[in-house]
Amino acid sequence: MTELTSKVDIEARKKAAEILRQKFLKLKEAIDQGEPPIMEIPKRTLSNTIYDENKKLLLLGSAKLKRNFLDLNEAKRFMQTTLMASIIYDALINNEYPTIRDLYYRGKHSIVIKDPSGKTHEENTWDEQKESDSVIVDIEVFTSLLREDMLILSKEKGKVVGDMRIRSGNDVIDLSKLGHGAYSIEPTPDLIDFIDINAEFVLVVEKDAVFQQLHRVGFWKKYKAILVTSAGQPDRATRRFVRRLNEELKLPVYILTDADPYGWYIYSVFRIGSINLSYESERLATPNARFLGVSMVDIFGDGKKKAYLTEQERRNFIIKAKDADIKRAQEIMNYPWFKSESWKKEIDIFLKKKAKLEIEAMASKGLQFLAFTYIPDKINNGDYII
Amino acid sequence: MTELTSKVDIEARKKAAEILRQKFLKLKEAIDQGEPPIMEIPKRTLSNTIYDENKKLLLLGSAKLKRNFLDLNEAKRFMQTTLMASIIYDALINNEYPTIRDLYYRGKHSIVIKDPSGKTHEENTWDEQKESDSVIVDIEVFTSLLREDMLILSKEKGKVVGDMRIRSGNDVIDLSKLGHGAYSIEPTPDLIDFIDINAEFVLVVEKDAVFQQLHRVGFWKKYKAILVTSAGQPDRATRRFVRRLNEELKLPVYILTDADPYGWYIYSVFRIGSINLSYESERLATPNARFLGVSMVDIFGDGKKKAYLTEQERRNFIIKAKDADIKRAQEIMNYPWFKSESWKKEIDIFLKKKAKLEIEAMASKGLQFLAFTYIPDKINNGDYII
Numbered sequence: 110m111t112e113l114t115s116k117v118d119i120e121a122r123k124k125a126a127e128i129l130r131q132k133f134l135k136l137k138e139a140i141d142q143g144e145p146p147i148m149e150i151p152k153r154t155l156s157n158t159i160y161d162e163n164k165k166l167l168l169l170g171s172a173k174l175k176r177n178f179l180d181l182n183e184a185k186r187f188m189q190t191t192l193m194a195s196i197i198y199d200a201l202i203n204n205e206y207p208t209i210r211d212l213y214y215r216g217k218h219s220i221v222i223k224d225p226s227g228k229t230h231e232e233n234t235w236d237e238q239k240e241s242d243s244v245i246v247d248i249e250v251f252t253s254l255l256r257e258d259m260l261i262l263s264k265e266k267g268k269v270v271g272d273m274r275i276r277s278g279n280d281v282i283d284l285s286k287l288g289h290g291a292y293s294i295e296p297t298p299d300l301i302d303f304i305d306i307n308a309e310f311v312l313v314v315e316k317d318a319v320f321q322q323l324h325r326v327g328f329w330k331k332y333k334a335i336l337v338t339s340a341g342q343p344d345r346a347t348r349r350f351v352r353r354l355n356e357e358l359k360l361p362v363y364i365l366t367d368a369d370p371y372g373w374y375i376y377s378v379f380r381i382g383s384i385n386l387s388y389e390s391e392r393l394a395t396p397n398a399r400f401l402g403v404s405m406v407d408i409f410g411d412g413k414k415k416a417y418l419t420e421q422e423r424r425n426f427i428i429k430a431k432d433a434d435i436k437r438a439q440e441i442m443n444y445p446w447f448k449s450e451s452w453k454k455e456i457d458i459f460l461k462k463k464a465k466l467e468i469e470a471m472a473s474k475g476l477q478f479l480a481f482t483y484i485p486d487k488i489n490n491g492d493y494i495i
Numbered sequence: 496m497t498e499l500t501s502k503v504d505i506e507a508r509k510k511a512a513e514i515l516r517q518k519f520l521k522l523k524e525a526i527d528q529g530e531p532p533i534m535e536i537p538k539r540t541l542s543n544t545i546y547d548e549n550k551k552l553l554l555l556g557s558a559k560l561k562r563n564f565l566d567l568n569e570a571k572r573f574m575q576t577t578l579m580a581s582i583i584y585d586a587l588i589n590n591e592y593p594t595i596r597d598l599y600y601r602g603k604h605s606i607v608i609k610d611p612s613g614k615t616h617e618e619n620t621w622d623e624q625k626e627s628d629s630v631i632v633d634i635e636v637f638t639s640l641l642r643e644d645m646l647i648l649s650k651e652k653g654k655v656v657g658d659m660r661i662r663s664g665n666d667v668i669d670l671s672k673l674g675h676g677a678y679s680i681e682p683t684p685d686l687i688d689f690i691d692i693n694a695e696f697v698l699v700v701e702k703d704a705v706f707q708q709l710h711r712v713g714f715w716k717k718y719k720a721i722l723v724t725s726a727g728q729p730d731r732a733t734r735r736f737v738r739r740l741n742e743e744l745k746l747p748v749y750i751l752t753d754a755d756p757y758g759w760y761i762y763s764v765f766r767i768g769s770i771n772l773s774y775e776s777e778r779l780a781t782p783n784a785r786f787l788g789v790s791m792v793d794i795f796g797d798g799k800k801k802a803y804l805t806e807q808e809r810r811n812f813i814i815k816a817k818d819a820d821i822k823r824a825q826e827i828m829n830y831p832w833f834k835s836e837s838w839k840k841e842i843d844i845f846l847k848k849k850a851k852l853e854i855e856a857m858a859s860k861g862l863q864f865l866a867f868t869y870i871p872d873k874i875n876n877g878d879y880i881i
Contacts, residue, residue: 288687292673295676318596325500
């Protein structure tokens with residue numbers, strides 16, 4: 110019988126299992142020496158989440174918390190953490206590929222305890238997935254292994270096409286030979302090898318349908334682009350894949366979204382990381398990512414630049430901003446990485462005009478216009494926002 | 496410069512443009528002959544939606560409506576239909592690939608009319624996308640061209656891996672050589688050629704994460720399966736692709752979903768089509784599709800069959816059904832294609848136990864169990880529901 114799983118995975122398993130084992134072995138050693146077992150874990154609080162001006166990343170600070178098994182307030186969380194670590198370890202050595210959802214199920218049960226008086230107590234390991242998810246994050250920051258390193262899989266929305274060859278598992282895939290379809294990025298993008306590439310930049314498109322259009326019309330062939338879609342809010346694998354294209358292959362990364370605060374937020378997640386998950390920014394974020402558009406200046410123009418839309422087109426295409434959009438914009442303007450002059454102008458126009466625009470409106474002027482005028486013009490003119 | 500678009504697309508464009516032109520030419524001929532232009536379009540009402548017991552499909556009946564330009568009640572819809580047809584025609588001959596969203600934008604504008612007294616009136620072509628979408632469907636049933644035949648693209652969630660080679664656009668893609676990733680199905684699956692295949696059945700998995708797990712553990716290699724995910728509610732391209740695998744390659748199709756009415760509905764969409772879009776069932780539905788599980792009998796067992804779950808596992812895994820689930824189940828039991836003995840039993844158990852189960856719970860018993868015991872056992876034993 111042919112091998113069912115790839116050699117890459119076998120190596121990755123071994124490595125992760127060993128790190129996990131070593132890290133938790135220290136707890137056992139403490140117990141063997143008659144000392145209370147204590148885990149020291151970086152704090153994942155807002156006050157320990159720092160925007161690093163140099164790296165231009167949201168990172169965890171240096172504050173740590175101690176999780177002591179003999180502290181009554183900490184005992185349950187200690188139990189949850191070691192339980193989850195042992196489940197993940199078992200999965201690693203048994204050739205399993207769990208998801209965070211099935212890790213939740215794997216650990217979910219009631220522990221029955223008799224107290225000294227003989228009375229029986231029942232305690233659930235966890236009730237909700239958010240509890241077990243939070244424990245997984247603890248293990249990630251404790252071991253410095255991302256969940257992907259531990260072969261924990263997830264659903265995947267990201268796709269890519271372009272003139273490059275990659276190795277994934279046992280195969281070499283030519284991302285320029287996929288016909289009208291695309292390559293769906295694997296949930297463990299660190300296991301991909303970049304073999305060779307003939308491209309000048311990466312274009313990340315928020316919307317899958319626009320990705321399909323640009324792919325089909327030959328955009329990436331004409332402009333030597335690697336074309337990626339996040340299909341909405343980007344997942345971890347898509348972010349890591351884009352980061353690697355930027356960091357390892359030195360390709361500039363442009364983000365194309367709707368002209369609205371939701372689009373800006375997608376750019377922000379690619380560039381900086383999400384505020385809740387700052388521990389992973391160092392590996393998932395692309396601090397050099399550029400917001401290509403659609404920008405408010407593209408829609409309305411300004412003193413220096415003519416708008417891409419006519420008055421008539423604005424009347425037909427513009428959507429009135431909702432209260433939630435306005436609120437989101439007001440939040441976003443307080444983030445340090447949205448304080449540049451060009452972002453200030455962008456957000457100001459939005460708040461003044463209370464108008465947003467979908468990328469599809471640009472496509473409706475002609476896909477030829479979007480693919481062969483708007484996008485290449487903006488890239489050639491350095492007309493992006495950072 | 497290399498060709499930016501594929502020859503297949505150029506052929507498809509020509510064909511669709513010609514059919515569209517011929518169909519609408521008849522309206523012009525009527526006008527030329529001094530007759531009122533009238534479109535005769537199959538009725539898309541519930542009363543004209545018929546469950547065909549032989550074909551086991553929801554189909555449009557023979558009732559037609561007449562849309563007369565000179566009827567004041569019909570004039571606007573007539574205008575919308577011809578406007579949309581001309582936009583689609585222009586897109587076809589201009590090498591565009593519109594989406595339904597940008598077709599909405601392309602046609603959106605105000606028509607200014609002066610009445611005989613010289614007074615000015617303004618009328619919008621359409622205000623909401625649901626209006627323009629409905630017109631697109633009219634054109635589909637009027638011309639018997641699906642939107643995909645007219646190169647109208649859309650976002651795409653479906654993925655596939657397995658031991659088969661296909662031709663898409665100018666490329667041949669080996670779906671068994673994709674590493675840990677997958678092939679993202681194109682929005683126009685009728686343009687795919689099946690070249691050769693080495694597989695015995697198709698397994699369609701509702702959840703993308705479970706698809707990732709089964710792919711990674713080598714399920715499709717071991718059992719000669721074509722593994723597909725719809726990533727939730729299936730889109731048109733995934734449905735058409737699965738139908739073609741069944742119809743042209745004679746592969747049995749098994750659907751694997753959560754054990755709940757939402758999962759049953761996904762099966763139903765694959766098998767019968769959606770009630771709103773019965774006009775497309777004849778090409779998108781797979782009337783031979785089989786519901787593999789997870790079934791209520793798998794969870795609870797019955798007189799003849801032992802449950803796959805222990806009492807303990809049921810306690811940890813089962814989720815209490817919500818009112819919306821119960822309501823959905825009560826609707827579903829009235830559909831003619833859910834009236835078989837085995838479906839009756841399934842729905843009865845659900846309504847009695849008021850319990851549902853996620854497929855991830857099965858994976859948490861061990862992915863090895865899910866991939867190498869549960870699924871193959873059920874297929875080998877013919878333990879599916881139709």
